[in-house]
Amino acid sequence: MDSKNHKKGKSKSLIIVVAIVAVALLAWLGYTQAQNFVAAKISGDNKGQVELRSHKAIYDLELHSVTSGTKLINLDGQMYFSWEKQCAGWASDHRFNLLYEYADTPGVRVTSDFSTFEDEDNSKFSFSSVRKKDGVAYENIKGHADKSEDGAAAFFKSPEGLEIDLGADILFPSEHTRMMLENARQGKKFFTATVFDGSDAKGPSVINGFISDANALSRPRDVSFELADRISGSPLLNVKSYLIRLAFFPIAQDNAEPEYEMTVRLYENGVISEMFIEYNDFSVIQKLTALEEIQEQNCGSENE
Template identity: 30%
Template sequence: MRPPSGPAGLIAAALILAALPAQSVELASHRAAYRLSLDTSRPNQDVESASGAMLYEVVDRCGAWTVQQRFTLQVVGRGGQAYEMSSDYATWEAADGTRLRFRLRQATDGTVTKTIAGEARLEAVGGAGVARLTAPEDRELGLPRGTLFPMIHTVRLIEAARRGDRVLAAPLFDGTSDDGPQDTNTVIASPIPPDPAIGHAALRDLRSWRVRIAFFEPGGGSQPDYEVGIRYFENGVADELKMDFGEFAVAGKLAEFERLPGQCD
């Protein structure tokens, strides 16, 4: 079947997915550290090297999920010029996927380049809603029907993968843009069976899927603004990342992994 295209198709797909019964996806509370490096499998224009780290922590708060993500990347151009990108991102998301609080701070060479903060609510998963920003300025954004927040999007993605679906399309609002939700199109590859050779014991007995998520401006053209490739396990843990920034791409490998107690455990 041809994937939905354009905002109408994305919203219709999101409404259908929101109505489907959950398949008992249990996301793991955990802390993961990733080593980042330049992805040399594709041309990188004027970038000679890139290296850094990302720390990701997600905790089940019994009725809500909290996420903290810290990212640092040092980039060196072919002419020798160098700069450092960093970001600090945190969210609180209700377990039913209808409320989100968010805060983002991005910097280049220590100078803050973007700050976003606020909260968002949906009438219901798959319903319309509103986001109220407190930074960079007080502002309200309408959220169209079909919008998903990030944790429920991960749940729906894993549910789709378990069903054998190959595409998940939905508007996604995660608080990283003050322009509102982005249209997303996720392509899901065939399942990878459990692998006893995986270095992290908590992942060895689980299936996984490689997915590629493309982000588009609402009503935008056919080319995505940003793409990310992830290998997700059934518990929501990722051990491989590929972030395509357009001019260059970065690969991430899981270096350290720790299961964390959730408040419902």
């Protein structure tokens, strides 16, 4: 694989959300950070907060464009994502199965299983991921992060002994999503934060977000993002959505240019229906193809 054209960038998830966001996105190329953004969850118990809904979804991913000289000629696959509100916090699971095809080398099948848990007050965060190439594991990430008034730090079991000082202003994915959506609801257009999602051992990223409630953001005009009838009628999509442009700057790399950018359609309940991811050498489209709500746990005391 040509390392210049195919960087193992920050995945994170995500988002998102989320969320993300989110991506992170591609297990091989660094996408979980975005999906964690998309997928990140927040409590809806407090007045004024949006209520993100437990759900599971399937997305199709496909190559949209490549620049001249890029050896990647095709990319396609699926991502399964689930987020579930549990009694102590929020659990998410992201599974990728992607095929990369190249002009002059054999294709590569990459799979990834990335899971996280964030407690309800956003102070403790655990993460675990296993990535495989043609069935052989090449990366194993596992650890937890803690945040207090004195700052935050991440502690890794794999790589063993690794510790990263996250600083005082770090956000975990759910808190980042909550603040992004709060800014969107207030009509604000920009939100920048430093986020740690545990998708790799490089540490946090600065994420710059531009928020729009229209269709003015950069999206490929030659692609239809219209949802199938079986999905478009879902009650989960019967809420306000925003187009959000995200740029990712890993702190460890200290680059003036973002490692990658993406545009996502994020609903106020945490569902994402479309994503357009742009790297230096190629771009990828992610479309929602299946969506189902997950019934949340009953966390009340039997004695109450």
